[in-house]
Amino acid sequence: MTAVRRGSPVPQRLLAAAVELIAEVGWDAVSTRLLADRAGVAPGLVHYHFSSVRALLRGAALAAIDAALADAVGAVRTGSDRAAGLDALAVLLDHLAPDRLAVLFAETLCAAHRDPVLRAALTARLRAFRAALAAWLGDCGDPAPQRTAAVLATAIDGMLVRRAVFGDRFTAGARTELRRLVGRDGCSPGDAPCGPGDAPGQSCTT
16 A cells, blocks of 8 residues: 655545555544645645545545455466465465555445445445456356355455454465365366366466
8 A cells, every 4th residue: 555655646645644544543533634644735635635534535445445456356367276376365465565454454344334335335346356256266167156256255354354453464374274265275287176167287367
């Protein structure tokens, strides 16, 4: 997630400030004054560029989540098989501003419970992410890609929440369990099929 840069246009500075503050003080504690101070702008500019603090927070959180989900889909697609894709995903989640991202995600989930507009927008994004995982799993020959993707996406959500609360990292054991979830250790050249419909050595890339 991008840090506040003083030379950036004001809306971008406010969005970056919102991402930082959501993770630092919590969604409901972010105020106009805090946003302005962090972005280095006059308080009046917050409401000049955004209809409300809530609208600014929604836009900032959803943009950060959009970027993270796009990176996650890209990560699994870079792997030569399911195991490699999951390893790439685990590395990505562990190294892209991991603590702040995990807290932002957890805070946004809680805020969505009380904000129907945010909930609808977040639901659409998570459904799209699950569909992208299902497409990847289908390319790997998973016999039930939609069901597997639903469980995998839920596991990722849970790991992010645990990261936010307990500081857990994506250990080797967690990676092994994710591999098991989507079909043993993935499909590699010369392997036996991972499941019904798999071809030996079938690639997960398109």
